[in-house]
Amino acid sequence: MLELYHNDMSVCAQKVRLVLAYKKLDWQGTNLNLRAGQQFSPDFKKISPKGLVPVLVHNGQVVTESNVIIEYLEEVFPDLPLLSSEPIHRAQTRVWLTRLDAGLHEQVAVISFCIAFRHQMLERYPTDDALQGFFNSMSDPARRAVMQDIVLNGMDSPRLYLAALAYDKLIKDMAEVLAFNDYLVGDQMSLADLSFLPYIERLEQLQLSAWWSEYPQIERWLTRVRNTSAYDVGIGEWHKPDYIALMASFGASAWSQLSEVLKS
Ligand SMILES: N[C@@H](CCC(=O)N[C@@H](CS)C(=O)NCC(=O)O)C(=O)O
Structure with missing residues (x-):
């Protein structure tokens, strides 16, 4: 089971x-x-x-x-494989996956909280004491420090801009690969595509899709990977309308601020 x-x-x-x-x-x-x-x-x-x-x-x-x-x-469960039989493609898939652990996962949380999710925390813990109680419930001091910064400082957190720079590099790297390939590795859907889909969709939910407006291949990839029953079952059916609405509302003004920083 x-x-x-x-x-x-x-x-x-x-x-x-x-x-x-x-x-x-x-x-x-x-x-x-x-x-x-x-x-x-x-x-x-x-x-x-x-x-x-x-x-x-x-x-x-x-x-x-x-x-x-x-x-x-x-x-x-090797049926319906998501890793190629080609060793080089397996290696390339793993390099993409490593990138998530090497920072991108923390960066998506930083961007999501600084723009939108911090407002859920501020509402759920409306007093300084209540908020501090939540921070104190996090036993890992490194995670607690990040959470405190992104909830309290939001769009002014320096971490937001470091996260944006890392994502900018990701978008350029994806654009380079997807200019010639339908998928991130080889010519078939792999663990890499299914793993990065949520990280790009999150930017879209935060109204940041202008980020890849000059790379239509990313939008085409997004459509291709989402156009599967796996998407509906794995993601679509779980979407929370209030989270989506919150991200859309606070994301509306975020791109103008982030894009200025990326330009500088
Ligand atoms: N490296 C871990 C990261 C897991 C992780 O950060 N999970 C988040 C949700 S995406 C979480 O549980 N957050 C709760 C918290 O930070 O308190 C993985 O890939 O599984």
Whole structure:
């Protein structure tokens, strides 16, 4: 039996659900409310000591880390493959996946919180004491420092601009590959496409798609990868209208500010 501890709108959970859906696997899920801090509950921390989703439990065995989970799924369920049989393509896929752990995952959180999600936190914890209580519930001091900065400083956080620079490089690198290929690796959908889709869709939800307006190949790739039943099952059905509306509303003015910084 496959069980997934996840969150509806979390990008790294979306990535795992996409792979499960692409492979047409059945699973049962627990959708944790991350804003309410359910990821820090003692029970959840028994299977995820860092208090992070997603976590896969397969026949009682725990697998953490979304990149590890999707490679595990590929190994155990090789039908409808998402890794090429060509070693060089497998290597290229893994290089794309590494990029998420090497910073892009934190950067998507920084951009999402600075622009939009911080407002959910400020509403849920309306007093300084309540907010501080939430920060204090984060046992990892590095994560706590990032969260404090992005919630309190929002668009003025220096982390936002470092994240934007990293994303700018990503968009250029994707544009370079997609100018000649339909997919990020080789000529077939792979773990790389399904993994990066949520990270690009998030920018679109934050009204930042002007970022790739000079690269129509990225928009074509987005349409191609979304035009699958895996997208509907893995992402579309989980979209939360209030999150989408919040991102659209606070994102509306974000591009003009970010693009000025990128120009400088
Ligand atoms: N490297 C981890 C990152 C996991 C992660 O950051 N998960 C986020 C959701 S996308 C989370 O659980 N956040 C809750 C928190 O930071 O308290 C992975 O790829 O699985």
